Amino acid sequence: MTARSVPATLPQQLRANAAQFGDAMALREKRFGIWLSITWTEYLTRVRNFALGLHRMGFQRGDRIAILGDNRPEWVIAEVAAQALGGASIGIYQDSVVSEVAYIIDLCQARFIVVEDQEQVDKLLDIWDDLETVESLIYFDPRGLRHYDADFLVAFPDVESDGAAMHAEQPAWFDEQVNLGKSDDTAIISTTSGTTSKPKLALISHGNLLSMADGLAAVDHFKPQHEFVSFLPLAWIGEQMMSMACGMRIGFALNFPEEPETVQHDLREIGPHIMFAPPRIWENMLSTVQVKIEDADRVKRTIFNWALTIGRRAADLKFANKSLTFWQRAGLAAARLLVFHNLLDQLGLRRIKWAYTAGAALGPDVFRFFHGLGVNLKQGYGQTETTGICVIHRDDDIKFQTVGTAMPGAEVTTDNRGEILVRGPMCFSGYFNNPEATTSALTEDGWVRTGDAGYFDEDGHLIVIDRAKDVMTLHDGTRFSPQFIENKLKFSQYVREAVVFGGDDFPYVTAIINIDFGNVGKWAENHKTAYTTYTDLSQKPNVYDLIRREVERTNADLPGAARIRKFLLLHKELDADDAELTRTRKVRRGYIASRYQELIDALYGDYDEARITSTITYQDGRTQTLDVAIRIEPMEPVPGGVAS
Numbered sequence: 010m011t012a013r014s015v016p017a018t019l020p021q022q023l024r025a026n027a028a029q030f031g032d033a034m035a036l037r038e039k040r041f042g043i044w045l046s047i048t049w050t051e052y053l054t055r056v057r058n059f060a061l062g063l064h065r066m067g068f069q070r071g072d073r074i075a076i077l078g079d080n081r082p083e084w085v086i087a088e089v090a091a092q093a094l095g096g097a098s099i100g101i102y103q104d105s106v107v108s109e110v111a112y113i114i115d116l117c118q119a120r121f122i123v124v125e126d127q128e129q130v131d132k133l134l135d136i137w138d139d140l141e142t143v144e145s146l147i148y149f150d151p152r153g154l155r156h157y158d159a160d161f162l163v164a165f166p167d168v169e170s171d172g173a174a175m176h177a178e179q180p181a182w183f184d185e186q187v188n189l190g191k192s193d194d195t196a197i198i199s200t201t202s203g204t205t206s207k208p209k210l211a212l213i214s215h216g217n218l219l220s221m222a223d224g225l226a227a228v229d230h231f232k233p234q235h236e237f238v239s240f241l242p243l244a245w246i247g248e249q250m251m252s253m254a255c256g257m258r259i260g261f262a263l264n265f266p267e268e269p270e271t272v273q274h275d276l277r278e279i280g281p282h283i284m285f286a287p288p289r290i291w292e293n294m295l296s297t298v299q300v301k302i303e304d305a306d307r308v309k310r311t312i313f314n315w316a317l318t319i320g321r322r323a324a325d326l327k328f329a330n331k332s333l334t335f336w337q338r339a340g341l342a343a344a345r346l347l348v349f350h351n352l353l354d355q356l357g358l359r360r361i362k363w364a365y366t367a368g369a370a371l372g373p374d375v376f377r378f379f380h381g382l383g384v385n386l387k388q389g390y391g392q393t394e395t396t397g398i399c400v401i402h403r404d405d406d407i408k409f410q411t412v413g414t415a416m417p418g419a420e421v422t423t424d425n426r427g428e429i430l431v432r433g434p435m436c437f438s439g440y441f442n443n444p445e446a447t448t449s450a451l452t453e454d455g456w457v458r459t460g461d462a463g464y465f466d467e468d469g470h471l472i473v474i475d476r477a478k479d480v481m482t483l484h485d486g487t488r489f490s491p492q493f494i495e496n497k498l499k500f501s502q503y504v505r506e507a508v509v510f511g512g513d514d515f516p517y518v519t520a521i522i523n524i525d526f527g528n529v530g531k532w533a534e535n536h537k538t539a540y541t542t543y544t545d546l547s548q549k550p551n552v553y554d555l556i557r558r559e560v561e562r563t564n565a566d567l568p569g570a571a572r573i574r575k576f577l578l579l580h581k582e583l584d585a586d587d588a589e590l591t592r593t594r595k596v597r598r599g600y601i602a603s604r605y606q607e608l609i610d611a612l613y614g615d616y617d618e619a620r621i622t623s624t625i626t627y628q629d630g631r632t633q634t635l636d637v638a639i640r641i642e643p644m645e646p647v648p649g650g651v652a653s
Contacts, residue, residue: 018190018215020056020093022257027053030233030260036082039267039275047082049260055082057183059165060090061172063121066145066163070095070189073117073198077101077110077132078125080239080265083149083165085253087123088243092196092215093187099198099210100244102592103129104585111136117198117210117441118142123165127153130162137161192216197253198441199246201393202591210441211393213246218254220434221396224416225250226259228401229363233260235282236360240265240272241290245593247368250397251285276357284361287368288375288496289594291386294356295375296502300528304535316344320381327380328407349382358384365389367398367412368593370473372496376409388412390473394450394457395419396435400471411470421471422456428477429463430456479598481512483570494518494563494571495596501559502528506583506590508601509573510609517574519612521605522556523582529555544637547578553642560644574644575612579605580637581623608639617641 016022026035027049036047047055068074074091076084076098088098099117101110103125110132114122122143124130133146137159148154149165176183196215200208225231239252256263261283266275302313319340326333333341353359364379367389379386387402390412400421402413415421419433436457439447450458462477474480475490482488491509498507498520505525511518526543529552533540540546556578564572583589589601602609611619622636 017192017219018092018187018194019196019218019253019257020089020187021190022219023049023053023056023089024184024187026257026260033233033260034262036085036263036265038082038265039271042267044264044278052086055086055169056089056093057176058169058172059086060093060186061175061183062168062170063090063172064094065171065175066121066168068094068096068121072096072121073099073119074121074123075099075101075114075117075119076123076243077105077129078103078123078149079269080241080243080248080252081125081149082265083123083125084243085263087147087165088197088253092190092194093183095186095189095194097195097198099200100242100249101200102242102244105592106586107132107135111139112207113200113210114140114143121145121147123147123149126150130154130157134159190215192219193438195438197249199249199393200244200592202593202595208591209443209446211246211437212439212441213249213393213396213437217396217435217437218249219258220418221250221398221416222254222258224418224435225255225398225401227417228403231255231259231261231283231363235259235261235362236264236279237261237283238264238266238272238276238279238281238357240269240276241286242592246393246397247285247287251283254396255283273357277354280357280360282360282362284358284363285365285367287593288366288371291366291371291375291379292499295378295500296525296528298352298356299502300531304531313348316348317378317381319344320349320383321377324377324380328409345383353382353384358382361385363387365398365401367391369595370492370496371409372500373409374497374500380407380409390471391431392459392461394437394459395431395433396437399431399433399435406468406470408466408468408470411466411472413471414469415471423464426477427462427464427474429459429461429471429473431459432456481515483512483518484516485570487568487570489568489571491518491598494520494567494573497563497566498522498559501556501562503532503555503559506596508583508596508598510602510612511571515613517613518571519609520560520573520576521579521601521608521612522560522576523579524552524556526582543582544580544635547580548638548640553578553640557642557644564644572644576642576644577608577612577619577639578642579608580621580635580639611639611641 016025030049032048034046035049035052037044076087091098101113120142130148145161145163147163147165147168193214193216195212196218197213198210199213201211241248252263264279266272302310323333323341361384364384364386371388389398390400391398399419400412400415422430424430432455460477462474462480463472465471475492480488480490494509495507498504503525504522506523508521524547538549538551560573560576585592589597608619618641619639624632624634
């Protein structure tokens with residue numbers, strides 16, 4: 010294939026893949042326990058039919074289509090179909106509440122919405138009269154919708170049937186539209202994480218997506234026969250990066266799990282070669298292993314700990330670019346045979362060649378654990394505005410305290426304040442209908458201001474400290490990252506989330522901690538501690554003692570001024586529905602500081618408990634008001650610290 014013939018858009022790439030791979034599998038979905046495949050030829054046909062059906066409904070070049078639901082073939086078919094007509098798609102997280110859905114649709118001015126099932130249809134019906142730009146609501150799972158008779162409701166197969174009829178009448182029209190596509194056309198409108206405010210809408214072009222895919226493929230040589238499981242929300246830029254950009258460019262198949270609850274089982278069945286997941290997924294896997302080992306008998310625990318010690322030692326030598334001795338290689342082979350092979354199979358990681366994490370820092374202990382098992386886990390760095398990853402570890406150059414070096418095509422530097430800047434063909438063109446935010450994010454010479462603080466080490470690896478605005482100045486004048494402390498706390502299987510405060514106006518470091526309800530609940534059962542709810546369990550004295558030991562472990566590796574002086578266990582889990590987390594589970598620190606101001610005041614006052622009145626919203630919409638006494642746990646005074 011010559012440089013001139015390289016497809017410039019995703020629909021053009023799909024057409025090329027159908028011509029090259031034909032009857033090879035492109036998409037595979039599990040339904041009722043059976044894996045069902047769609048070939049590249051069928052993929053192109055369904056995209057063509059849906060696109061022509063959309064055109065008959067009035068979709069025009071430049072229009073936008075919103076998509077809401079779990080990862081399914083229909084999602085990617087709808088997305089590429091809109092792009093084939095010169096339009097763009099915008100993904101909405103499937104667990105978004107009604108107000109969030111309305112905000113995104115209004116902001117992007119979508120004319121058409123594609124949803125998965127009755128649950129999502131009901132969300133839209135609740136706000137339909139307030140959606141001024143939307144004309145049609147298309148659904149692809151008809152269960153429960155038989156008696157819904159609104160004239161704007163359209164079944165996905167009906168759109169495809171209309172498109173097939175149009176193709177029979179005008180067989181050349183679809184290809185003509187695809188040929189009009191250009192590299193700088195907007196392909197997707199991606200929501201930013203929204204850690205500091207409501208999400209903005211980043212304009213991501215076909216060129217952004219495909220140049221990022223080319224850069225990553227130049228680092229790690231994906232092949233069409235490699236397997237990938239698409240289980241993270243397609244509304245997230247990370248999943249778009251791997252599934253839509255890399256999958257389409259390389260031609261590897263996408264596998265869609267049956268349900269979110271079956272992901273682990275479905276991963277085992279597929280045995281993917283490539284996996285991309287944010288830190289919370291890797292942390293949850295580790296936590297699951299830790300709990301199972303804790304419940305195992307003494308012999309199994311001893312064998313596992315022996316194997317893990319060998320694996321971690323081998324990982325440390327790998328990080329240091331040192332070779333293993335003959336006996337170390339023999340011990341590692343035995344550990345893999347007796348322990349790691351079966352464990353990786355249980356986790357669905359047995360065939361992994363490249364595993365990636367990005368979106369937030371991954372704790373070094375988590376990194377060492379997976380490398381100890383033999384998983385080629387690599388840290389990357391990027392954001393929505395850089396189309397996902399623009400910095401990545403190389404297989405032979407992994408340093409867990411860094412995020413690697415720039416990918417081919419990307420320029421990465423820092424300014425005189427330490428803010429990370431990125432420039433290259435993967436960088437977005439701006440925010441939709443937000444020129445002020447675009448001007449703030451893009452410099453005149455094309456650099457994206459990431460808002461992150463960082464620096465380069467002696468080997469040219471990028472080290473990300475934290476969001477620039479979150480880096481705190483401690484009372485002794487040193488600058489420190491609260492995220493670093495939070496990640497060390499979250500290495501514990503008993504800590505789900507942590508929010509650290511300190512520096513600037515605060516005399517010392519404190520933490521608000523969420524317990525991991527499942528793991529702490531299991532621990533409580535093993536220690537004969539009765540409890541009823543999350544709130545009840547979180548305030549048990551022996552649970553505080555348990556978490557105190559985890560805080561002491563964290564403090565042991567921190568400089569004196571950065572150690573946690575007080576902490577509390579929050580009475581509820583931080584939740585995206587309560588705006589405390591983003592939909593990608595990033596902590597919204599500013600919002601939490603405002604919402605729990607009385608708790609923070611208690612942490613910095615002379616109190617041993619604080620009372621809080623809080624409203625809890627359940628999944629069925631019911632609310633409950635709680636009046637809770639929350640214990641304030643002081644740690645031992647730190648030498649050189651400030652007394653409370």
